Amino acid sequence: MLRERAPLWLKLLALAGGLCLYVPILTLMVHAFTKGTVGGQGIGLTFEWFAQAWQRPDVWAAFLVSLKVACIATLIALALGTLSAAAVARRRRWERNRVSWLIIIPILLPGFIVGVALKSVFDLASIPLGYWAIVIAHATICVAIVYSNAALSFRKDAALQGEASMDLGANSFQTFNHVIMPTIAPALLSGVLLAFAVSFNEVLITYFIAGQETTLPLWLLNTFTQADQTHVASAVATIIFLVTLLPVATACHLLFQSKR
Amino acid sequence: MSTVQRLGLFARISDALWRYPKHVFWILALPPFLWFATIYAAALIALGYQSLFQAETAAAGGYGVSFTNYLDLLAPKNMTVLARSVVMATTVTLAVAIISFPLAYYVARYSHGKWKTLFYFGIMIPLFTGYLVKLQSWAVIFSSDRLLGEAFSILPIGFTQTTSHWGTFLILLHIALPFMILPVMMTLGRLPRAMLDASADLGAHPVQTFRFTILPLAAPGLVIGSIFTFSLTFGDYIVPRILEHYGPLLGQSVSQLAIEQGGASLAAACTIVPLIVLLVLVWIAKKAGVFDAP
Numbered sequence: 001m002l003r004e005r006a007p008l009w010l011k012l013l014a015l016a017g018g019l020c021l022y023v024p025i026l027t028l029m030v031h032a033f034t035k036g037t038v039g040g041q042g043i044g045l046t047f048e049w050f051a052q053a054w055q056r057p058d059v060w061a062a063f064l065v066s067l068k069v070a071c072i073a074t075l076i077a078l079a080l081g082t083l084s085a086a087a088v089a090r091r092r093r094w095e096r097n098r099v100s101w102l103i104i105i106p107i108l109l110p111g112f113i114v115g116v117a118l119k120s121v122f123d124l125a126s127i128p129l130g131y132w133a134i135v136i137a138h139a140t141i142c143v144a145i146v147y148s149n150a151a152l153s154f155r156k157d158a159a160l161q162g163e164a165s166m167d168l169g170a171n172s173f174q175t176f177n178h179v180i181m182p183t184i185a186p187a188l189l190s191g192v193l194l195a196f197a198v199s200f201n202e203v204l205i206t207y208f209i210a211g212q213e214t215t216l217p218l219w220l221l222n223t224f225t226q227a228d229q230t231h232v233a234s235a236v237a238t239i240i241f242l243v244t245l246l247p248v249a250t251a252c253h254l255l256f257q258s259k260r
Numbered sequence: 261m262s263t264v265q266r267l268g269l270f271a272r273i274s275d276a277l278w279r280y281p282k283h284v285f286w287i288l289a290l291p292p293f294l295w296f297a298t299i300y301a302a303a304l305i306a307l308g309y310q311s312l313f314q315a316e317t318a319a320a321g322g323y324g325v326s327f328t329n330y331l332d333l334l335a336p337k338n339m340t341v342l343a344r345s346v347v348m349a350t351t352v353t354l355a356v357a358i359i360s361f362p363l364a365y366y367v368a369r370y371s372h373g374k375w376k377t378l379f380y381f382g383i384m385i386p387l388f389t390g391y392l393v394k395l396q397s398w399a400v401i402f403s404s405d406r407l408l409g410e411a412f413s414i415l416p417i418g419f420t421q422t423t424s425h426w427g428t429f430l431i432l433l434h435i436a437l438p439f440m441i442l443p444v445m446m447t448l449g450r451l452p453r454a455m456l457d458a459s460a461d462l463g464a465h466p467v468q469t470f471r472f473t474i475l476p477l478a479a480p481g482l483v484i485g486s487i488f489t490f491s492l493t494f495g496d497y498i499v500p501r502i503l504e505h506y507g508p509l510l511g512q513s514v515s516q517l518a519i520e521q522g523g524a525s526l527a528a529a530c531t532i533v534p535l536i537v538l539l540v541l542v543w544i545a546k547k548a549g550v551f552d553a554p
Contacts, residue, residue: 006370010362017363017441021386024397024434031400080292087288090281101546102296108487109538110495112511116518116531120306121299123524140299143292171274194388201390204495208518217392224399224502237396241389248388252381 025241032234049235059236062219069131069215070199073138077195080139081146082188089154100151106141111204114141119208129211137205142195149191150184153258158183190254193247201244216240307535310528329529338513345510348425349494352432353440356489357482359433360441364481365474368448383445387438395498398431424503431503432493439492440485447481448474483545491538510534 006014035046053059084103088096106114114137122133158180165175203217210218216236223233267275277284311329332338367379386394451474459469497511505512514530517523 004370006366010366010370013362014366017359017437018382020359020434021382021437021441024394024401025386025389028393028397028400080295083288084292087285087292091285097546101542103292105300105539105542108491108542109535110491110511112495112497112515112518113531113535113538116514116527117303117307117535118299119518120310120524120528121302124306124309125302136299140295143295166278171271172277173270173274197388201388201393203390203392204498207498208515217390220392220396221498224395230399233396234400237393241393244388244390244393245385248385249381252384256377256380 028234028241029238031231032238035231049231050239052232053235053239056232058214059216059219059232062214062216063239065131065213066200066216069134069138070196072135073142073199074192074195076135076139077142077146078188078192081143081191081195082150082184084143085147085150085154088151089159096151096155100148103147104144107144112208115205115208118205122209129209130213133209133211134206134213134215137209138199138202141202141205142199145195145198146188146191149187149194149255153184153187186254186258190251193251193254197244197247197251201240304532307528307532310525311532313525329526330533332526333529333533341508341510341513344507345494348429348432348509349490352429352436352493353486353489355429355433356436356440357444357486360437360444360485361478364441364444364448368445368451380445383438383441387442391435391498394435395431395502398427398434399502402427424500424505427503428500428505428509431499432496435496435499436489436492439488440482443484443488444478444481447478451477480549483548487542487545494534 032049033045033047035044035048081103084099088099091099118133118137119129121127122129127133161179161183162175165179166172170178201217203215203221206215206218207221214222217240220233220236220240223229223236312326367376367383371379455473455477456469459473460466464472495511497509497515499505500509500512501515508516510530514527517527517530
């Protein structure tokens with residue numbers, strides 16, 4: 001088939017869009033790895049800011065809080081998201097749509113609305129703000145991500161193949177172990193990885209319910225006001241970016257493989 | 261002679277799982293259902309309670325229902341904040357739609373094979389890049405020991421009181437961009453080539469093809485992207501606060517109230533109203549069939 005070529009103006013506009021996406025992040029990386037300015041004494045490559053961040057106990061504490069919260073929230077989301085996807089897999093289309101939209105509400109609404117709502121729930125129910133409050137909030141938003149990945153795979157592949165397996169005489173457990181699980185595993189894994197990335201980066205809801213706890217994004221937020229800290233903050237932001245990059249890239253890879 | 265085989269417990273459970281799909285459905289659905297029902301109900305009850313039972317009356321020992329919080333919302337000064345937020349969110353959404361469309365169209369129509377995968381990759385990464393990572397990038401761009409030297413001081417952006425809305429606009433635009441590109445790209449990816457050819461064959465000018473064929477077919481993606489963008493922008497409170505936006509935006513005021521002592525009841529009222537408005541808007545979009553996955 002003859003491939004069409006894009007007109008030049010479209011290419012340029014697309015390129016401009018791409019630059020809008022990437023220039024700020026690249027600036028950040030350059031800032032994290034260099035010292036000096038272009039105009040002044042010249043620019044030099046350095047790992048000094050990463051070394052400084054490494055030695056900071058407050059950065060480590062925040063990093064560990066973020067890591068633990070993300071892991072627990074992701075596990076809860078994995079359970080709830082997979083269960084809901086499995087439950088609706090064989091229901092009618094309008095029922096599935098209704099469930100999808102109920103699950104997706106928390107990520108569709110503005111951050112402050114969800115944050116303030118959860119804060120008043122925790123206040124009235126006298127659940128202390130902090131660690132577990134963050135875990136509950138993150139789990140709730142992460143369900144949407146696990147669900148949307150799992151639902152598609154359940155519906156398209158697992159349902160039909162499961163039926164075939166039962167027709168061929170396998171019992172429910174055999175079908176689950178040998179047919180359904182292997183079929184949905186890549187989708188679940190990519191859901192888990194993306195959910196981890198979202199939880200690790202979440203700040204707009206966390207801000208309201210963190211109490212005394214500091215996650216890594218919240219640490220970054222508190223550091224904005226300190227002008228002498230911008231380089232270390234850039235180093236930390238780069239670390240967050242890289243910690244997110246790996247799971248997201250793996251998840252994308254899995255998604256593309258299953259598409260083929 | 262037929263022998264009736266007695267089934268073991270294991271096999272009987274296995275059969276039951278197949279035989280009673282309704283029960284299986286509820287066993288599966290119960291944990292997530294309880295989780296979401298509890299949180300949603302609790303959120304609505306808590307917001308309603310806090311906004312209706314004012315902090316002062318509770319402190320005085322009375323338990324009166326009062327709508328003062330809701331009447332307070334109608335004060336002209338609050339209406340100004342609301343209008344400012346809506347204008348900001350709308351302009352950012354429009355700008356994001358305009359910037360993302362060519363990129364989405366190019367990737368969906370003209371890229372193939374490895375390149376297409378790479379482009380999808382390139383959209384997914386900023387989509388999941390954290391809010392604060394993006395914000396830190398802009399802090400670097402705007403900061404005093406800026407890497408780009410004085411380049412950005414020529415542009416009307418930065419931390420000054422009068423121009424900070426340009427900075428806010430730019431940062432919000434950057435944060436929201438991938439949330440528009442991806443859904444638009446998905447819908448454009450399903451655009452039937454034959455339709456475009458047919459349009460051209462029937463003598464339509466490319467502009468007409470765009471207006472009457474491409475745009476209507478891309479509409480679901482644009483609507484989903486706009487919901488995400490509007491929601492992100494409208495609900496943002498960190499960017500305008502850091503840039504010291506010349507007048508507070510809605511999220512900024514509410515977030516301030518929510519963490520202040522005694523501000524919780526007004527904050528609840530300020531939250532429940534946009535919450536209901538947005539839910540109704542999303543419901544309308546859903547009725548129009550935007551969320552119906554193919």
